[in-house]
Amino acid sequence: MIRILIVDDHPAMRAGLTAVLRAEPGFVPLDAATSEKDLWPTLNRTKPDVVVLDYHLPGDDGLVLCRRIKRQVPAPAVLLYSAYAEAALTIPARLAGADGLVSKSAPANELYDAIRRVARGERVLPPISRELLDDAGNRLSSEELPILGMTIEDTPLREIASTLGVEPAEIAHRIDRMIKRLKIDVPAPRAAG
């Protein structure tokens, strides 16, 4: 039994997701949240196993929200659900601590599969290609590269901090900045993605 919280600002998407997840045995969709504002009460009340999180939300985007959710103890698995699940999102998603990344255009069984796997503690992220790393390397400073490398190798925050000799809070702050620099901009006035 996997309990799932949906965060999406579009009503059709929320309704569709809830219906699809309810139809699948073993899944229990909980209340859906439309934005960060109603996410926290719902999250605290329902304690879901998996959060299916829209990438592009009004206000702070899914990556920022993902970071905040993953700071909860215990943190649910987070599956980023995006209309822009292009390879370019992989590194920012990884930095944000997302457990999975699924395209909104993927069929339901792919979504089911991804939810089951992240619920088991697995990662469902596309592999990080050489080109993506090079591109990220061009956009980050030389101080940030070791953080990226260690994050990709699943080094815990505390260890990264002690390796580099800085406070864990400072590392967290730097990761926030790196995400901002690497994330892809959604080219819309207020597009839901």
Place this chain on the structure above:
Amino acid sequence: MTLLLMTRLLAAAVAVLLLLVHRVTPHDAELIVAGVAYTAGSLAVLTAVPRLQLAPAAWLADGALALALVAASEDWRSPFYVLMLTALILPSTGQSFRRALAWGLAFALAYLGVAVYTELDADTLESTIRLETIATHLMVPLVVVLALAYAADVLERLRDERLRSERLAVESERQRIAWELHDSAKQRVHAAHLVLSALQGQVDGAQAQLVGHALAELRAAGADMDTSVAELRTPLEGRSVERMLEQRAAELAPVSEAQITVRGTIGELPAHIAAHVYRIGAEALTNAVRHGEAEHVDVVLARNGSTATIEVRDDGRGLPAIRRPGSNGLRSMRARADTIGATLSLGPADGGRGTSVVLSLSTDPDPGSFTP
């Protein structure tokens, strides 16, 4: 031109009338013929060849002929004076304010020359009334130029302002439609696709086929919407085609095996044409990078007079003999080229290896510019 036509006809009529009722010179009959010939001839030529209405050489010839008429009438207070002034209309409205003023000043001096040539003498300069008359005659060309150039300037600015606000209105409407397509319609398509895809594996046989078909349609609808959204946002917002192509090349670089270069410039193009040109170029570039298996992809932009060209050249495996299924990129490139009246040619690149896509477009100067 309408202003010139009306005033010149009127001035010619006045001149002929004056020559008829008042004996000015011993050869009034010839003067009438010359005045009518000048009026009819100049108007006919300027109407037949509209290009001349904006040509300084034509203005100069027109002004010289008008001054010649005044000289021929042997008096600077000529019946052709007003007719002469009409030669100032085109130069006043067809160039910048400053240049128009300079032109008026030069014209007044030329008129002074004609006056000296005819019978402006010491006698005239001593008589206050005569002196005042010549001063007025010299001032009038300047006043005419000043008034006309000012009016033309104001009209031009009004027109620019109107164009700008129209463009803004269109632009904001496009943005709104793009946003709605993306924010609402596309989300619904995603939701429908997801819900329907949950049926896959639960139905079989003919029903499974139906579901598969519907899913394919929904995916195509989503892709169509992406294209539409991209197109609605195409106006390059003042950025040049080459800069946008450079940006596209930079986007493709991380996923490309090929070395991409963009060079040359295509010059100024009207916004909607530039948008299509960019999309065609970007599509050709994307195709070369994705399907060409090339080592080098070169985008060369050029402008030669009124002809603008873009060539996208690669050294890959060349055009496929059979179209890739589901590729409508080429079709949409052709459709775009047709829309803007450009020609698109595809073929093997120089040396027979790879593909060359050439878009060429004629950019005739806009004939709708302001003429009086």
